[in-house]
Amino acid sequence: MHIHRHGRLEAALAALLSVGAGAPPAGASDWPQLWGPTVSAAVDEGAPPGAVALRELWRRPIGSGFSGITVKGERGYTGESDGTTDHAIAFDVKTGRTLWRAPLGETYRGHDGSRDGPISTPAVSAGRVFMAGPRGSLIALDSATGRVLWRQELVSEPRTKLPHYGFGASPIVAGDRVVLQVGGAEKSGLVAYDAKTGAVAWSALPSETKGDSAGYATAAPLTLAGQKLLVVTAHDRVFAVRPEDGAVAWSHSLGEAEEPSRSPLVLDTDRVLVSRFSGSTLIALSPDGSGFKATESWKSARLKGSYSPTVHAEGSLYGYNGQYLTCLDAKTGEVRWREKTQSGTLIRVGRHLVVLGESSGVLRIAEAASTGYREVARATAFNAGSQSSTGPSYADGRVYVRNVEEMVAFDTGGAAKAEVQR
Amino acid sequence: MRTLGAASLASLLAAVPAGAQPASADGGWPQYLGPARDGRAAQAAVFPASGPVRLKEAWRKPIGVAGSALSVLGETLVTLDSDEKGAGAIALDARDGSVLWRVALDAEKLDEDRGPSSTPAVGSGLAYVLSPGCQLRALALADGKQAWHVDLKAQFGANPRNGCASSPLLDGERLIVQTAAPDDKRIVALDSRTGALQWAAKGIARSNYSAPGLRTASAREVLVHHTDITQGDPRGGVTALRVEDGELAWHHTLDKFWSWATPVPIGADRVLVLTWNDAALVKAPKAGEAASVVWRIPAFTAYVATPVYKDGHLYGHGGDYLRCVRVSDGTTAWEERTYPGSVSLVDGNLVALSVRAGLLRVVEATPQAYRERAKLEVVEPGSRAEVSPTVVGRRIYVRNDEEVVAIDVER
Numbered sequence: 009m010h011i012h013r014h015g016r017l018e019a020a021l022a023a024l025l026s027v028g029a030g031a032p033p034a035g036a037s038d039w040p041q042l043w044g045p046t047v048s049a050a051v052d053e054g055a056p057p058g059a060v061a062l063r064e065l066w067r068r069p070i071g072s073g074f075s076g077i078t079v080k081g082e083r084g085y086t087g088e089s090d091g092t093t094d095h096a097i098a099f100d101v102k103t104g105r106t107l108w109r110a111p112l113g114e115t116y117r118g119h120d121g122s123r124d125g126p127i128s129t130p131a132v133s134a135g136r137v138f139m140a141g142p143r144g145s146l147i148a149l150d151s152a153t154g155r156v157l158w159r160q161e162l163v164s165e166p167r168t169k170l171p172h173y174g175f176g177a178s179p180i181v182a183g184d185r186v187v188l189q190v191g192g193a194e195k196s197g198l199v200a201y202d203a204k205t206g207a208v209a210w211s212a213l214p215s216e217t218k219g220d221s222a223g224y225a226t227a228a229p230l231t232l233a234g235q236k237l238l239v240v241t242a243h244d245r246v247f248a249v250r251p252e253d254g255a256v257a258w259s260h261s262l263g264e265a266e267e268p269s270r271s272p273l274v275l276d277t278d279r280v281l282v283s284r285f286s287g288s289t290l291i292a293l294s295p296d297g298s299g300f301k302a303t304e305s306w307k308s309a310r311l312k313g314s315y316s317p318t319v320h321a322e323g324s325l326y327g328y329n330g331q332y333l334t335c336l337d338a339k340t341g342e343v344r345w346r347e348k349t350q351s352g353t354l355i356r357v358g359r360h361l362v363v364l365g366e367s368s369g370v371l372r373i374a375e376a377a378s379t380g381y382r383e384v385a386r387a388t389a390f391n392a393g394s395q396s397s398t399g400p401s402y403a404d405g406r407v408y409v410r411n412v413e414e415m416v417a418f419d420t421g422g423a424a425k426a427e428v429q430r
Numbered sequence: 431m432r433t434l435g436a437a438s439l440a441s442l443l444a445a446v447p448a449g450a451q452p453a454s455a456d457g458g459w460p461q462y463l464g465p466a467r468d469g470r471a472a473q474a475a476v477f478p479a480s481g482p483v484r485l486k487e488a489w490r491k492p493i494g495v496a497g498s499a500l501s502v503l504g505e506t507l508v509t510l511d512s513d514e515k516g517a518g519a520i521a522l523d524a525r526d527g528s529v530l531w532r533v534a535l536d537a538e539k540l541d542e543d544r545g546p547s548s549t550p551a552v553g554s555g556l557a558y559v560l561s562p563g564c565q566l567r568a569l570a571l572a573d574g575k576q577a578w579h580v581d582l583k584a585q586f587g588a589n590p591r592n593g594c595a596s597s598p599l600l601d602g603e604r605l606i607v608q609t610a611a612p613d614d615k616r617i618v619a620l621d622s623r624t625g626a627l628q629w630a631a632k633g634i635a636r637s638n639y640s641a642p643g644l645r646t647a648s649a650r651e652v653l654v655h656h657t658d659i660t661q662g663d664p665r666g667g668v669t670a671l672r673v674e675d676g677e678l679a680w681h682h683t684l685d686k687f688w689s690w691a692t693p694v695p696i697g698a699d700r701v702l703v704l705t706w707n708d709a710a711l712v713k714a715p716k717a718g719e720a721a722s723v724v725w726r727i728p729a730f731t732a733y734v735a736t737p738v739y740k741d742g743h744l745y746g747h748g749g750d751y752l753r754c755v756r757v758s759d760g761t762t763a764w765e766e767r768t769y770p771g772s773v774s775l776v777d778g779n780l781v782a783l784s785v786r787a788g789l790l791r792v793v794e795a796t797p798q799a800y801r802e803r804a805k806l807e808v809v810e811p812g813s814r815a816e817v818s819p820t821v822v823g824r825r826i827y828v829r830n831d832e833e834v835v836a837i838d839v840e841r
Binding site: 119120121313329330331348350351352365366367368369370391392393394395 | 542769787
């Protein structure tokens with residue numbers, strides 16, 4: 009009895025200490041662009057072990073669209089169609105209520121299996137929201153009011169050809185540049201706009217497209233030998249540029265050109281995972297004279313056939329191979345385990361994976377553990393059978409999900425507990 | 431053999447279009463989209479006349495990944511599956527799901543995530559199975575022993591990028607196969623007993639993965655769905671070939687036409703064709719005339735199965751909706767959001783499977799309103815159940831990529 013009470017006190021103290029000292033305080037995080045702060049679909053915080061849950065906070069209808077959800081402070085941003093017009097929208101993260109809507113253009117109609125509405129995810133930085141519409145307009149909006157600050161038509165430039173399913177690449181903000189993947193019939197790569205004015209700052213188009221279009225990928229930040237770079241998968245290569253002037257720092261050929269759809273995953277300072285239709289390749293980077301050399305460490309066909317990001321934690325990679333959630337050894341590419349969860353999209357929050365089923369409507373939290381799949385929480389987010397291809401977002405202890413019909417916010421348990429303790 | 435009363439025979443005859451030969455009631459569900467390849471079961475007296483329908487699981491059997499539908503003849507169910515070694519043909523006892531035999535096919539061109547997607551045809555004691563590697567085999571229904579084998583690659587030059595995926599069409603003693611050859615010989619008719627070539631169609635357009643349809647109203651014709659996406663803007667259409675000799679009967683071309691659907695005959699002189707985005711009703715021409723499009727609407731889209739026809743109305747899926755559409759003008763009588771699915775017409779009712787929600791429904795086939803008579807979760811929500819329901823007698827068979835499930839309609 010005495011021991012038991014003592015144990016409980018210790019646990020409570022430990023929980024308090026972990027919030028105060030070791031773990032970053034809950035409440036500090038944002039999800040400012042597609043796949044989060046570092047475009048790695050991961051944040052190194054979250055609920056303390058044992059406190060994970062999925063408690064529904066609010067639910068609201070939303071128009072059709074594949075745009076992900078971005079969160080900065082008290083506001084969230086995404087895209088939707090109202091049936092006739094595509095919009096960027098801002099909503100209150102506490103209630104889901106729409107704060108403003110900004111038109112992107114006439115609704116892009118779904119075809120050949122796709123759906124109506126925007127595809128691209130807005131990026132938010134320094135009071136501005138940057139959003140690309142499916143017809144190729146890039147707009148900058150005031151994040152508080154939705155007022156249009158500037159607008160650029162991507163397809164009016166000869167270097168850009170609209171992809172088959174509409175423009176779907178998402179912007180990333182690097183310093184005072186807004187960077188987007190673009191491509192035309194011959195070349196593809198990145199274009200940067202001045203965040204304040206919308207003026208084109210630079211373009212870097214080192215990839216051959218072989219008649220293909222812009223692609224759907226997003227660039228990711230990479231710090232290499234102290235240099236801040238942006239890395240992107242293009243049609244026939246993966247390459248990195250300096251965000252200030254677009255100078256190519258390194259480039260690595262991937263063989264046959266294919267339309268890029270996924271962001272590269274930066275594992276740490278010198279490794280990048282590139283995922284394509286036929287599989288994934290781990291590329292190691294090392295200094296080479298004044299530049300860098302890229303070497304393929306391994307290739308695996310066990311990470312393919314999915315639009316979900318792959319995430320990295322403590323030497324393991326977690327990602328989708330078709331219907332299977334698969335864990336690989338990041339060093340060798342060998343499969344550690346696989347679990348048939350049906351296809352889905354995942355992100356990592358601390359030591360947990362947050363997984364949204366693509367058509368089951370089920371949201372799950374599982375441990376990010378190299379020893380095996382273990383589910384710790386589950387909730388019904390959407391109707392079974394409804395298409396839910398947009399990945400989850402996480403900010404301030406909350407998971408946000410949307411599909412083509414609804415948007416839902418869940419509390420993961422950890423943040424609510426920390427607030428009580430404060 | 432099931433015996434039919436006079437009343438049920440009358441309703442059976444009423445359910446088939448004028449001029450068509452009704453499939454015999456003991457013919458089971460011998461191929462993709464049923465006996466007449468139009469999504470309709472021949473039998474009557476399956477469901478109670480009115481009120482709720484009670485569905486009860488009879489058995490459930492794990493199976494390897496495939497998008498292949500379930501063909502049933504007598505007490506044998508045949509489908510394709512896959513394991514780590516490649517594609518296979520598997521026969522289950524339709525009574526209890528026990529495995530009767532399994533024959534390994536080949537490992538070539540197999541998508542390990544989706545498995546093989548051709549549906550076998552069964553008849554005259556044989557199962558006709560087409561592998562992703564384009565090997566066509568006739569296997570004895572009793573024990574899986576090979577009766578004959580045709581290499582569609584060697585004999586006809588078949589070489590589709592994603593492997594052979596069409597479903598053979600059995601029409602009496604003729605087996606009609608879409609070879610996916612790049613040039614001539616895209617459609618061939620083989621003697622179902624020996625595999626010997628009877629005819630090969632000449633000069634018809636590309637048709638890689640679709641399964642041929644069959645029209646039996648005014649003339650017996652093989653219906654071929656074409657798609658050519660190699661020339662930029664996809665073009666395609668429908669070609670009708672005479673069953674006896676493969677000669678061209680008529681043809682109609684449409685623009686923005688892309689899918690791997692099967693053309694279905696509607697009534698005496700119309701054919702429904704589907705793309706990923708819409709559906710077109712084509713009027714088959716009389717001699718000397720040209721075919722024409724009656725309407726083209728977005729209410730139905732190609733996915734797993736085709737809409738079914740009953741009494742001047744079509745029932746099927748378009749996007750997230752199950753719809754009833756008037757054949758006369760293409761307008762929608764009702765729609766219900768059940769999410770993408772497939773539908774079979776059985777005894778005046780729709781047996782509808784939501785291909786990703788794991789739900790099986792029985793819905794009255796009436797233009798008046800959506801009237802659901804039963805709903806049952808039959809496989810795991812989120813899993814792929816990309817087949818149309820197979821119905822034989824009072825038993826419904828469905829599968830996803832991990833199990834086959836038999837469900838009985840309770841009296």
